[in-house]
Amino acid sequence: MLPKDPVILLSYINTQLRDNYSSLERLCDDKDVDPAEILDALKSIGYNYDSEANQFK
Numbered sequence: 001m002l003p004k005d006p007v008i009l010l011s012y013i014n015t016q017l018r019d020n021y022s023s024l025e026r027l028c029d030d031k032d033v034d035p036a037e038i039l040d041a042l043k044s045i046g047y048n049y050d051s052e053a054n055q056f057k
Contacts, residue, residue: 002031002033002037002038006041006042006044006045007045009038009041009042010042010045010047010056013027013038013042013056014055014056017054017055017056018054018055021054022054023051023054024038024049024051024054042056
């Protein structure tokens with residue numbers, strides 16, 4: 001289960017991307033989560049996914 005608070009979610013997702021996953025798609029497949037959920041939640045606090053950097057900025 002992913003954190004509901006967007007700021008905590010940001011930290012969790014970026015850490016997971018850095019340490020364990022080569023892309024957001026792989027993370028979402030592994031965690032069985034819709035990528036749109038993460039994208040929408042983090043966009044609400046001003047962050048977008050940068051696929052080249054493999055992190056939310």
